Each structure stands twice: as C-alpha cells, then as structure tokens.
Amino acid sequence: MSSTIGGEDEHHDLSTKDDLEKNLRAEARKLMKQKSKRNKLLKKANEISRTKSKKADHH
Amino acid sequence: MKYRVPNPKKQIIIKIMEIKLKATEKHKKIYREILTSDWSQNTIVDCFSLTNDFLNTSKYPVGYSKISNHINIEQFISQELFSYLSPLSQFMSANIFLPKSPTRIPKRRSKNKIEKHNLTNEAIYDLSFPLLLSLGLLDKGEGVKIIGDLGFLRDIQSLTFIMITEYLIPQLHIGKMNEEKNYIIFVLFVHTLVTWHDNPSHQNYLLSILFDELGIKESYRICLYNAFKLTSPEEHDYLTKAQSYWSALMDEKLYEEAKHFVTTLTRTANQEHLEEIKEITELTFQLAWKKAD
Numbered sequence: 446m447s448s449t450i451g452g453e454d455e456h457h458d459l460s461t462k463d464d465l466e467k468n469l470r471a472e473a474r475k476l477m478k479q480k481s482k483r484n485k486l487l488k489k490a491n492e493i494s495r496t497k498s499k500k501a502d503h504h
Numbered sequence: 505m506k507y508r509v510p511n512p513k514k515q516i517i518i519k520i521m522e523i524k525l526k527a528t529e530k531h532k533k534i535y536r537e538i539l540t541s542d543w544s545q546n547t548i549v550d551c552f553s554l555t556n557d558f559l560n561t562s563k564y565p566v567g568y569s570k571i572s573n574h575i576n577i578e579q580f581i582s583q584e585l586f587s588y589l590s591p592l593s594q595f596m597s598a599n600i601f602l603p604k605s606p607t608r609i610p611k612r613r614s615k616n617k618i619e620k621h622n623l624t625n626e627a628i629y630d631l632s633f634p635l636l637l638s639l640g641l642l643d644k645g646e647g648v649k650i651i652g653d654l655g656f657l658r659d660i661q662s663l664t665f666i667m668i669t670e671y672l673i674p675q676l677h678i679g680k681m682n683e684e685k686n687y688i689i690f691v692l693f694v695h696t697l698v699t700w701h702d703n704p705s706h707q708n709y710l711l712s713i714l715f716d717e718l719g720i721k722e723s724y725r726i727c728l729y730n731a732f733k734l735t736s737p738e739e740h741d742y743l744t745k746a747q748s749y750w751s752a753l754m755d756e757k758l759y760e761e762a763k764h765f766v767t768t769l770t771r772t773a774n775q776e777h778l779e780e781i782k783e784i785t786e787l788t789f790q791l792a793w794k795k796a797d
Binding site: 463467469489493495 | 539540543659662663666670706709713716739740741743744745747748751754755780783784787791
C-alpha cells in the first residue's frame with residue numbers, strides 16, 4: 446500500500462518522486478566528511494521514503 | 505461512554521473520554537512542506553504548531569495550547585509525569601547508559617532559558633501524548649481513548665523527534681540546561697519503545713539517532729544495521745537505510761566491514777538501486793585506499 450500523500454497538488458505529491466530521496470542521498474555522499482550535514486540529509490530522505498513505505502498507514 | 509471494570513468487592517466505573525483526531529488536507533500539506541523544507545531552528549516550532557492544530561481537531565481540543573489552560577502542565581511534567589516514569593529511568597540509566605533523569609528541574613530565570621524550558625515542556629507533552637493527558641485526567645477518575653488519524657500523529661511525532669535531536673538538545677547543551685536535556689532524552693527513549701513497538705525498523709532508526717546524540721557509537725551502528733535489516737529491498741527507504749549504515753561504518757574507518765556490506769548490498773538490492781550502489785562501492789574503495797596511502 447503506497448501513500449496517497451499529495452493529492453492533486455503535483456508539487457507536493459511525494460508518492461511518485463523517489464528523485465527527492467535520490468538527490469538527498471547523492472548530496473549526502475558528497476558530504477562524507479561532514480557527518481552532521483550529511484546525516485541531516487539522510488534523515489530527511491528516510492522520513493520522506495518512510496511515509497511512502499508499505500508500513501505507513503496514514504494519508 | 506462508560507466501561508465497568510470487574511472488581512470482586514466493588515464495581516468501579518471509569519469514564520472514558522474518546523478523542524477523535526482528524527488530519528485535514530491542510531494538515532497534510534503543512535506536514536509535507538515541513539518535511540521537504542530546509543530544516544532549521546524554527547522547524548521545531550512549526551512541528552509544535554502542526555501538532556497543536558492537529559490535536560485540537562477533536563471535540564475536546566487536546567493540543568498543548570488548550571490543555572495548558574486547564575491543567576498546570578509545568579507541574580505535571582516536573583512532578584506527576586516524572587514520578588510515573590522515574591523507576592523506568594533508574595532501570596534505563598543503569599542498563600542502557602542513558603543519563604539519569606533529574607530529580608527536579610530548576611526554575612529558569614533568563615529569557616533565553618525560559619524559552620528553551622518551555623520548548624522542552626511542549627516537546628515532552630507532544631512526544632508522550634496522550635500519557636500526560638491521561639495522568640492529568642485520571643485524577644478525576646477518567647481515562648482517555650485516542651482514535652482517528654493516529655498514523656498521522658506518529659508521523660508528526662517522528663519529525664518532531666528528529667527536530668528535537670537536531671536543534672533543541674544542542675541548545676540545551678550549550679545553555680548547560682542538563683536537567684531539561686536529560687529529561688527530554690529519556691522521553692525520546694520511552695517514545696521509541698512505546699509508539700514504535702509495531703515498527704521495529706523505524707524504532708531502531710530513531711534509537712540510532714538518539715545513541716548518536718549520546719555518543720554511544722557501537723549502539724548507534726547496531727541500531728542502524730537493525731533498521732536496515734528490518735527493511736525489505738522493496739521498500740522506498742531501503743537504500744537510504746543502507747547508506748546510513750554504510751556512512752556510520754565509514755565514519756569509524758571500518759573499511760573492511762564497509763566493503764563486505766556493499767558487496768552484500770549489490771546482491772540483495774533492486775535493479776533500480778544498482779547505479780547508486782556502484783557509486784557507494786567506488787567511494788568505499790577510494791576512501792579506504794586514501795587512508796592506506
């Protein structure tokens with residue numbers, strides 16, 4: 446069950462945009478030496494992905 | 505609604521206050537905006553505001569702003585809630601190396617400290633919800649039952665959890681507000697155990713954030729690995745969890761483990777992730793060789 450987050454607002458429809466997380470992960474890889482900034486990006490990517498996951502039961 | 509609790513000597517009637525929460529489209533839009541925005545110190549206030557609005561959607565508004573008009577939240581947090589959680593705190597500080605929760609929280613006098621103190625109170629209320637509400641109402645012989653969009657509540661709480669570790673705890677540390685800092689760390693720990701018991705992957709992920717904050721590196725890595733192992737390759741967050749664990753290995757210069765991990769990852773991941781995994785593999789060898797030179 447994927448999330449229906451976003452509705453008709455395409456800009457905020459996160460359900461089909463894995464690019465968001467992909468870009469955040471790519472940026473994080475560039476910041477390997479800057480743990481704090483890098484981890485913040487990964488936390489954001491994780492939260493976005495998690496809400497789309499099969500385990501998510503909302504939206 | 506009334507429930508009768510069987511009692512051999514006496515019939516006790518417990519009144520249950522049913523709280524139905526509804527996430528509107530506006531709430532969901534704000535949540536997504538916060539999630540995808542550039543996070544900063546102000547994001548924690550945005551999370552509190554969203555939680556407050558959402559909790560006020562019930563027939564009986566239970567957001568922090570409304571409840572603080574009815575019960576002395578300050579007293580409940582520093583006395584009632586603490587007494588309730590104290591035995592657990594003793595156990596955890598001895599077994600999981602959490603800092604000891606304070607026996608009392610000092611009265612803060614400077615404007616800056618009062619502001620941080622109040623943010624901590626709101627964080628405790630939101631992350632322990634509805635515990636504080638139950639404790640407040642149970643004095644009057646009432647119980648609380650929360651229904652409705654509980655998944656949405658958990659998502660805001662998860663985001664709030666991250667904001668607290670990113671922005672509030674460092675501020676409490678700088679201000680030497682150790683009592684508030686240790687208290688909120690304990691509440692974060694209890695939150696992961698209680699709220700996420702049915703989602704061990706995310707439970708471990710949040711615990712990893714907490715252990716990282718506490719500087720317990722081995723537990724940090726173990727929890728990241730658990731979070732990864734408990735996530736199916738089919739899930740959206742699989743590769744992000746993999747990269748988080750790999751990054752932790754690289755931070756500690758555990759290159760052999762990192763090489764082994766990326767090799768395994770190549771075998772288990774989906775086709776769509778292979779390009780990124782190739783990049784991660786190259787980076788592993790590059791950084792390992794650089795270190796060897």
